[in-house]
Amino acid sequence: MLFNQTSRLAKITSPLGPDVLLLNQMGGGEELGRLFAYELQLTSLDANIDLNQLLGKPMSVGVQLADGGERHFHGIVAQCSQSIDQGQFASYQVTLRPWLWLLSRTSDCRIFQNLSIPQIIKQVFRDLGFSDFEDALSRPYREWEYCVQYRETSFDFVSRLMEQEGIYYFFRHEQDRHVLVLADAYGAHATVPGYVSIPYYPKDEQQRERDHLYNWHLAQQVQPGSLELNDYDFQRPSASIDVRSAMPRPHAAGDYPLYDYPGTYVQSADGEHYARTRIEALQTLHEQIEFNGNARGLGSGHLFSLTGFSRQDQNREYLIVGCRYYIVQESLESGGGSSSAQFDSSLTCIDAQQSFRPLANTYRPIVKGPQTALVVGPKGEEIWTDQYGRVKVHFYWDRHDQSNENSSCWIRVSQSWAGKNWGSMQIPRIGQEVIVSFLEGDPDRPIITGRVYNAEQTVP
Template identity: 55%
Template structure:
């Protein structure tokens, strides 16, 4: 067999195997705006034992000349290569070409992006895989996403759903040996292919006689679309804000006013919500009117603009955007006597829309849903033990996050469920760095985590040894910073039958405020009389009443004994206003083992009253007062008046058993 060649062939293929090792025979090429292309190629070769691995993953280009010079190229990466038997005297092979973007369907990840816009995230994913053949033709402004999670989804699916949500789409531009992805969001990112700004229409019965590229079949379709898209959401930092937004596009047909309402809209500002609503209504109306056509036009490409000319219905002669193409290219045979009826064939079926109507890709990429709760570890800034904000939120490191550094940048601030959450009242227990928490996700959305619980693990063990202390429950805290297990406050309960205990421990101070009554009862009728012991290592101050109320009464009732012991120091009782009254129904004994006893009355009088007697004793001397009289008894009694002494009674007796002396400057006896 003479060596086959592609020279002078209308369609040629260039591969990594070298010139004419593979010969182009047929191709069906599908491209669409906002989607991956796929080129199915049939190839011939004189080598029936090609090493498939030398082709798989390599680039391949199919080219065809254009009427005004240059070539129309179809380039892609070989994702599939097949030996398909023989055709005539040739070995037959089949190849599938895809864009480099398709490679992202073969990789998946769990990853967190923070403080980046959707385009920034998309381009980072591309570059992280080593792909730089893309052009940013975006003109819109995109909101910075505080927190965006790729969760158990392919990189292709992740990037696609970001594009679809933001109204971004893409198409490919081909050249020999390469293709580029173009990111687009508006009319201005498109242009006409050189020589194809205008394409004429020729009727089907005449198109075969025309050498000029042209359209020969044209059909217009319109369909009912949604008239309104309404979105809503909630912002906990502005809980009273009304975030409901609407976008309306109504056509002139019946039933064009139906509404789609969705929640959550995934936005915190109405301006962002309006953009998302507009994107979704534009997605619906992008398919309102479509054109399906067939052409013999090698330059007709997805993402390109062209103006139709010469169509009988004049309203159709306007500018269009090519949305999809299906190329069918067939070369003539490389040997005689094989399929002699077939020759060179080129046909392109296409779908187009009015160029000024915004195109938006339909939402096909599924949003990931976290099927249930997860656990994570609380993290924060190095050197800190608690890392929180004014809402009591914390940062966490998810177990699936390979890139997080277990620091304050590992996640967004995550809200923490508390037992109560009122307006400046409720419960507050802030998870601390290193603790394991239970995380759930609002609507199952990995972008919206919330902490709903805490759990112990082998590092963060329970405060009580288990199962030994299985009857014990309560709250035990840990002092911070740089404290150990001996630094804690605790309120615990032991429910062991017969040994029930409520235990309270304050690591430092304990302050109790009771705004009305306070009642403490120790012991219970029919159980135990009960005891109370108060041990104070330093000072105790008891204040009953206050300056504002100027009232306050203390009542102490003791059914049996009261014993007070002051081992060192003094006792001082001060009554600033009012009286003191002590009533004792039995004996009262005051014993001073050392020191003096002083009673001082600055004003007023002192009254000591007894029913039987009052007696004062100092050694052998005494003064006794009883109802029969007053008896002074001592070794020596001296009565001295600085001015005068009067002794007066109906009967007065003065007797000295040994000697009686009466002496004075003037002595008068009457």
């Protein structure tokens, strides 16, 4: 048998060139708002491949479709290994991950000011050299006066920001790249040509030429029915900014409320958005439908309509929120053609009319105690403050700023007395070292609680 990929169901494109690596098996999966991972079992005639020629490089799997087209699974080689040779062939194992996964390999402490969350995310991507992303967001997003990446990977940082705003992502795969699509609504998704509707056939011994689904499993679970948030705005201390969003279900115990504080907002409209997206994230789990099938063109983020199922209420449009794949190639020793290959997938779906939101699973950094920082301002000034007596500081962990009036947000300063038009006022001067605490340990919410001397600012 010739060692090539001609007439095989799935073909490898790698940095080593054509027909150096052939696919035996592929497993793995993907979810909306989560990193994909594809595990490849590969065969080669070369038992001496330098793994450094693969690690960190792009690789793709092309799967032949029924209409003669091809579907691609593209990723970065995050891990590769070699195992004991099988007969005349060498065996290699490769894990493909998205370029976004590389953000889990870098961390920073960094301040962003006066930007929306989508703007911050895109800036992080570009600063790390990535451009394969698209914005399919459906609405404008609030501008954040102050947002801190603090002792966390860039992946964790952008993930928690997306979870905060109800933004998620999926990937569009091409032969030579994969594109991250930022999404927040139904309009970001589309059907696949040839897979607009998928028939359901019960699993039996018949050989069916058309891609189809053959297993169905529906699961429902009790979720909270409402979420209430509250917060505080010191510029409007008497204002009520409590908000609530409700999505009760008709079953028993379907209306239990959640309450949380702080909601990380000062405008009620922003709070309403956060309450709605958080309850929608929980309600995403209320009903999920799983299918098994061999629909080679379908993946996470695609829409399709089910036909031919015995329960008519299930013949509707679905959004695929998760997918697992299993490909088994024909044996090289047997000389089998593509007819002996197997493609199976497991689809996790929700009703297309149900808004998808990512659960807030990413750890939020906590500042575990007070820090010291340097009071800063414009060159030539001694005092730099606003009408509330707030000042700006340079944090010693911030390697990006220039130690000037743009180094931080305005930060409130604790005073020994503070009443209505009476009390004491001691404004920290530029160059002085101050003690900074953080409300709830949140790096986005600093407050100055003291001042200290140092070798340059000495005791009197």
